Amino acid sequence: MRRWRVCAALSLTAAALIFSGCKPAGNNATGDIKVGEFASLTGKEAAFGQSSHHGTELAVAEINARGGVLGRKLDLLTEDDQSKEGESKTIAEKLISRDGVVALLGEVASSRSLEAAPVCQQRQIPQISPSSTNPKVTQIGDYIFRVCFVDPFQGKMLAKFAIDTLKAKRMAVLTDVATAYSVGLAKYFDETFTNLGGEIVVEQKYSGGDRDFKAQLTTIKAANADALFIPGYYTDVGLIARQARELGLTYPMFGGDGWEAPELITIGGEAVEGCYYSTHYSPEVKDPLVQKFVADFKAKYGSIPDAMAALGYDSAMILADAIKRAGTTDGPKLRDALAATKGFPGVAGKITIDSDRNAQKPMVILEVTNGGFHLLQQINPE
Amino acid sequence: MTGFQKFLQQLINGLSLGSIYALIALGYTMVYGILRFINFAHSDVFMAGAFAGYCFARIVPHHSIFGGLAVMLLAMVFCAALGVFIERFAYRPLRGTSNLAILITAIGVSLLLENVTLLIFNATPKTFPTLIPDKSISAGGVSLTTNELVVFGVTAVLLVALQWIVLKTRMGAAMRAVSFNYQAASLVGINNDRVISFTFALGSALAAAGGILWSSLYPSIDPYMGVLPGLKAFVAAVLGGIGNIPGAALGGLLLGMIEAFVNGSRYSTYTDAIAFATLILILLFRPAGLLGKFQIEKV
Numbered sequence: 001m002r003r004w005r006v007c008a009a010l011s012l013t014a015a016a017l018i019f020s021g022c023k024p025a026g027n028n029a030t031g032d033i034k035v036g037e038f039a040s041l042t043g044k045e046a047a048f049g050q051s052s053h054h055g056t057e058l059a060v061a062e063i064n065a066r067g068g069v070l071g072r073k074l075d076l077l078t079e080d081d082q083s084k085e086g087e088s089k090t091i092a093e094k095l096i097s098r099d100g101v102v103a104l105l106g107e108v109a110s111s112r113s114l115e116a117a118p119v120c121q122q123r124q125i126p127q128i129s130p131s132s133t134n135p136k137v138t139q140i141g142d143y144i145f146r147v148c149f150v151d152p153f154q155g156k157m158l159a160k161f162a163i164d165t166l167k168a169k170r171m172a173v174l175t176d177v178a179t180a181y182s183v184g185l186a187k188y189f190d191e192t193f194t195n196l197g198g199e200i201v202v203e204q205k206y207s208g209g210d211r212d213f214k215a216q217l218t219t220i221k222a223a224n225a226d227a228l229f230i231p232g233y234y235t236d237v238g239l240i241a242r243q244a245r246e247l248g249l250t251y252p253m254f255g256g257d258g259w260e261a262p263e264l265i266t267i268g269g270e271a272v273e274g275c276y277y278s279t280h281y282s283p284e285v286k287d288p289l290v291q292k293f294v295a296d297f298k299a300k301y302g303s304i305p306d307a308m309a310a311l312g313y314d315s316a317m318i319l320a321d322a323i324k325r326a327g328t329t330d331g332p333k334l335r336d337a338l339a340a341t342k343g344f345p346g347v348a349g350k351i352t353i354d355s356d357r358n359a360q361k362p363m364v365i366l367e368v369t370n371g372g373f374h375l376l377q378q379i380n381p382e
Numbered sequence: 383m384t385g386f387q388k389f390l391q392q393l394i395n396g397l398s399l400g401s402i403y404a405l406i407a408l409g410y411t412m413v414y415g416i417l418r419f420i421n422f423a424h425s426d427v428f429m430a431g432a433f434a435g436y437c438f439a440r441i442v443p444h445h446s447i448f449g450g451l452a453v454m455l456l457a458m459v460f461c462a463a464l465g466v467f468i469e470r471f472a473y474r475p476l477r478g479t480s481n482l483a484i485l486i487t488a489i490g491v492s493l494l495l496e497n498v499t500l501l502i503f504n505a506t507p508k509t510f511p512t513l514i515p516d517k518s519i520s521a522g523g524v525s526l527t528t529n530e531l532v533v534f535g536v537t538a539v540l541l542v543a544l545q546w547i548v549l550k551t552r553m554g555a556a557m558r559a560v561s562f563n564y565q566a567a568s569l570v571g572i573n574n575d576r577v578i579s580f581t582f583a584l585g586s587a588l589a590a591a592g593g594i595l596w597s598s599l600y601p602s603i604d605p606y607m608g609v610l611p612g613l614k615a616f617v618a619a620v621l622g623g624i625g626n627i628p629g630a631a632l633g634g635l636l637l638g639m640i641e642a643f644v645n646g647s648r649y650s651t652y653t654d655a656i657a658f659a660t661l662i663l664i665l666l667f668r669p670a671g672l673l674g675k676f677q678i679e680k681v
Contacts, residue, residue: 042505205650211600214395215645222388
């Protein structure tokens with residue numbers, strides 16, 4: 001019996017050795033370059049995940065059609081985290097240790113990017129988040145990058161927009177306390193808005209996934225504000241907007257890039273008409289690069305790409321550009337090349353990676369009119 | 383908006399939320415009253431009701447009071463059948479064994495329902511169709527939507543109907559008899575299996591009604607939508623005195639009200655904590671719940 005056990009243990013160890021020997025295969029100088037992607041392909045933020053994934057997929061297809069990078073094709077390995085907490089970390093582990101990816105693209109939601117980031121940092125595999133805007137994400141370590149602007153910038157610009165364009169003096173804020181994104185954005189907005197002479201007259205809270213917001217909205221209505229700022233995600237925002245209008249709240253509502261999804265309109269219906277949100281890109285920007293991207297995306301997926309698609313596209317393009325400049329897929333060298341990205345022409349604006357590994361780039365404000373999103377103004381970084 | 387208007391508005395908000403909790407709580411309480419076990423799959427029958435409504439709304443012309451009610455009736459029939467089916471194949475084979483086995487089976491059925499729905503409809507939230515034209519009526523600074531009116535109306539009608547079934551019909555008498563003494567009931571010629579099936583059908587139909595009303599108020603549905611309302615309704619049932627039908631209704635309304643007032647205050651982050659703390663407090667002073675009668679368990 002004991003001998004049998006020793007045999008089993010030995011053969012297991014042998015098997016483990018053999019398989020672990022296979023691991024670096026993805027990093028060899030020949031064969032396809034494996035790139036990992038994790039996205040919320042299903043679940044409550046599925047609209048974001050799908051868009052972002054389509055953008056990334058399109059970019060990889062384009063890169064490969066041009067002959068790939070360093071003479072090798074990119075092989076995109078995509079995993080679905082189901083919009084659930086706790087999945088991203090496991091996926092990052094799996095993609096890095098089992099599949100041997102050279103870099104990881106993802107996620108949209110800051111909370112989930114934050115889950116995967118420590119894994120990437122520890123394994124020295126660069127992670128590029130296409131659209132997580134919470135500052136904490138890239139603070140995890142020097143291997144974590146993003147190709148979008150951060151919430152302090154977005155919050156500041158939104159506060160300016162509220163004062164300059166909406167002429168709002170008394171502001172109501174409704175924050176989702178369950179997401180790092182919403183809490184952060186609300187904080188930066190509040191700071192700038194008060195500094196510019198505005199007043200936050202009421203601040204209410206909810207937890208993402210709640211269905212009933214009428215109690216909070218009743219309190220907000222009683223406070224007589226000029227506008228309502230909702231830094232949440234589209235599913236909640238759609239329901240909030242409906243209930244706000246039902247309660248007779250007539251003033252403008254606006255929010256950040258978490259609003260960006262067609263579902264905002266299917267859920268919110270007429271209630272979201274005349275609302276505003278800030279985002280990274282608009283397909284209405286008259287740049288030939290943007291127009292080519294819109295045409296290609298439409299040809300492949302049959303829809304106009306949104307901001308998440310544009311950022312998903314940019315994240316893969318920036319990675320390819322960095323691999324080319326680094327001349328290798330080796331983690332530390334790739335990291336240095338990514339950090340040196342300057343004035344890269346992305347479809348969501350010119351991207352420069354700053355010393356905090358965040359992108360410096362323009363922001364746009366869109367208005368919901370006639371059941372669609374339309375460009376209102378473009379704001380450049382200072 | 384004056385303080386009083388705000389109070390009235392919160393009262394309406396709380397009542398509409400509480401009405402739905404009450405409908406779900408009734409299902410928990412009826413099954414407990416008869417079988418002495420918590421049917422944890424009940425919250426997923428609520429979810430199944432919403433999805434059934436989502437599907438039926440595609441075939442039945444809705445957008446009117448009658449169309450909406452037709453969709454609700456169909457969903458109720460569907461869920462009644464589902465409830466009977468679950469009882470027949472998951473719980474009945476285990477009856478007479480330990481209560482723990484049935485409890486764990488209930489959790490299993492709950493996960494099964496969630497994941498089958500996930501398989502069919504995937505995890506992306508669906509927009510629930512507008513069954514009844516949604517209009518907002520505003521009077522004296524307080525607004526009320528047609529959906530909320532329907533919620534109040536349907537809940538009131540269903541509660542009265544349930545009270546009538548339990549107190550005035552032969553089946554109701556049989557239900558009370560089985561609840562009072564399971565063995566003695568079968569000795570006097572009551573078909574216990576039929577009574578239990580009926581109870582499940584009734585409870586599940588109420589859950590379906592709750593599911594449809596909930597989705598009309600908050601038109602975004604997903605396979606996990608039942609978890610939280612189900613838990614709240616369970617708390618409501620315990621709050622009112624589990625096994626007691628008016629108690630479940632009272633508990634539901636009370637819980638809805640507590641939620642509305644806490645959510646509207648500065649302490650909205652603590653809504654669930656406060657709701658559950660209330661439960662603990664009430665149970666400390668009235669261990670059998672608000673309307674429940676305290677009984678010594680005979681071993």
